Amino acid sequence: MGTYIPHTKEDQAQMLSSIAQTWDSLLSTIPDNVRLKRELNLPDGLSEFEVFQIMKNYASQNVVFNTILRGAGAYDHYVPSVVKHLSAREEFVTAYTPYQSELSQGILQSIFEFQSMIASLTGMDAANASVYDGATAAAEAISMSYERGRRTVLLSNALHPETIEVIRTYVQELDVTIKMIELNDGQTSLDSLKEQLDESVCAVLVQHPNYFGILEDVSSIRQSITDSKVKFIVSVNPMTLGRLANPGSYGADIVVGEAQPFGLNLAFGGPYLGFMCTSDKYVRRLPGRIVGQTLDSEGQRAFTLTLQAREQHIRREKATSSICSNQAHCALTAAMYLSSIGPVGLKEVATQCANKAHTLARKLESIGYKLTYPHEFFHEFVTTTPVSTSLIESSLAKHGILSGLILDDKHMLWCVSETTSDQKLDDIVTMLAEVNHG
């Protein structure tokens, strides 16, 4: 059986005798009435080889699709070798939060660089070191937005459904009102937004591109929000910012999102990478860790955790968020990914995603699929299908292809990334034409 305890039995005996204790005396502080008086009902420990066999057996009972046309918050992109290898460096993997800055400059600098990249990408002044995922980032942004007498938040109905659910969970015990902004053909309705904007509102949250892949009319939404006490919060897939104008340019107050597309595996949904950015005005409301640049005692540049007066370990019950551990290693990976492809590469991957998705959409239209919504989309789109969506899913699965996401019996949400080749798109459409004909 395995163990990671380095002591021999002799070491242990020697240690016990050097402190004049026995096992019984050491364990005597656990009161008898709560001592477990049996072994744990677990199997004996195993060798590394045996454990690996068991875990490989579990992994082998999953299907790994060769082509993935499903996104909906989790995106299949190529992860470069250099990113995999660098992120696996043990000093990064086995460190914790850089509390001792002099010993942790590498971690601190990597987070500072991540913050800089995400802030630049979103066009904002500041970013935090990460939060759990895109949905909790949205919920934390809502928590940042409350003002005296203003506790109503307006959420677009085209947010990812799980983001809406998480926000509802987060605020359920607080005095907060959630109102939904209706949709117009899959796009956030300006009329519905304007009708609900009143003096109780502290935040408006939209996702761009939205859950259905549609570009939101973010400029008009921004213009509708005339009251400076209302924070305009935008949730973005940061990969799309290789092509789309950044939220800072159209006046977002807080930008959140899920940065999993930047070098993180699909991983059955986690760990992923929530990020949060804002303007200087609200930086002291950001939750979580923030790394800042400063000087050391000799006047050279140094980095440290900063603005900690916001955080739970200082403020305790007065803190607005309890976050402590975050997704630092995912942030490191994302920064490596962005550095490996650079600004030109990011534009290229975003462009390929968009071009390929539009190509698939056109080809699907040629075989009887209809685009459900009339609006421009990025790399995800909804079709009304000529046959049942479950038939499409099962038919493509036989070819190792994960279809779009089933929304209902006749609607499917597709996603295409750079990992699907031009040829494969043709093959998929040929396969689906056959499904049409039974």
Added chain:
Amino acid sequence: MAKLIFELSATGHRAVTFPSSSCQDVDFKDFEAQSLPDLPEIAEIDLVRHYIGLSRMAHGVDTGFYPLGSCTMKYNPKLNEDVASLEGFAKTHPYQPSWSVQGNLKAMRHLQDALSEICGMDEFTLQPAAGAHGEFTGMLIIAAYHRANNDAKRTKVIVPDAAHGTNPASAVMAGFDVVTVKSDANGGVDFEALKSLVDETTAALMLTNPNTLGLFDPNIKAIADLVHDAGGLLYYDGANLNAIMGLSRPGDMGFDVVHLNLHKTFSTPHGGGGPGSGPVGVKKFLTPFLPKGSYLREQPDSLSFAPTHSIGRMRSFHGNFLTTMRALTYILFNGKGLTEVSKVAILNANYMMHHLSDIFTVAYPQICMHEFVLTLEKEKDIYHVSAKDLSKAMLDFNMHPPTMYFPQIVHEALMIEPNETESKSTLDEAIALFKMLYQKMIEDPSYLQNAPYTTPVKRVDDVLAARVPIVKYQKESK
């Protein structure tokens, strides 16, 4: 200091390219970005050297001893990483149909059952992403439970003064008022004080046991009975579970809700600050309140199931899944031997405490569990050397210092958690280092006050960082 990656950037450099595509271009018109984002342009070899350079300015468990109290910086097995890299886990989409992810589901069930046995609970959710997220989940469950009982007057959560800061913060996020109970002279919950606080408005008591002083509360059963008799629930902060596996179970102590930190007790790496994983376990009567999307026995094929009184979804998808697979690997490897893990964690802590106690002042001198706390209050007065100064001096010796200034009830605190994966010789070296630095403090306090000396940067100015926040790269800065 290393250059920032932006300072290495030169137009036209790039590491990774993509296959070409001849799909027709899309024009997003008014939505198009007007310029490229300010990301570094860098060749692969320079990218590699940059990050290897940064890695050499970081300290992990693999680099050296890391007795950071309450964080359980134990060895992170390599096997865990191999398992997390298996394609079958790493390349599954969270929305794959359930028939295509049976392995994931079985492995999640396996882990939930093992955690239930270790903790004496009836069911677990793997959704919470970290310990504090688990606390928030647990507090929402408790709020929902009292509401379901039409027991709206329960607005207070009691938290000891020695608790982690996340506890009160999480309770407030769940709408509760926090009441602090003080510790008694022996470091446990002051039972008389607790008695005077517990009443019909008590929603729950949040407790870490052993507590942040490393002490097992001798009155735990009486405390549980007191709170339960008043109609409140007991919440277990699992930060210190590494002390009690196979020795005592939170469920048997009377706790109704627990959260664990897989990145502490179950050896998943801390990653420079995360990702962690904070599964929450409950007794059977609370299973109807678990988060939507938890993987529950009653719906063995569903990952979007909401139990009858569910608090809702805590995050997207199914939690930090790969982190949970690492933890399952660790549990399979150790099996029943988890008891040995906790026993040796206790031995190592007591060994260090004993051999330091002839010179240093132990805040609560008695047998400890997996960690203990020193106080430098006296030394601060005499030599003007603080807990921070002593910690900074350790940085020159390839050792991460203990947790400083926590718990807050101990002045000039140093909280030491050696962990079971450290050898006797590592402990002996650390003890010798502590003593050497103590001697230095007597002879030349300025040596500690000005430390460290050999690190890439010298003592960092935290005050300046907060006064003039620079939180992203600015081209004009040097």
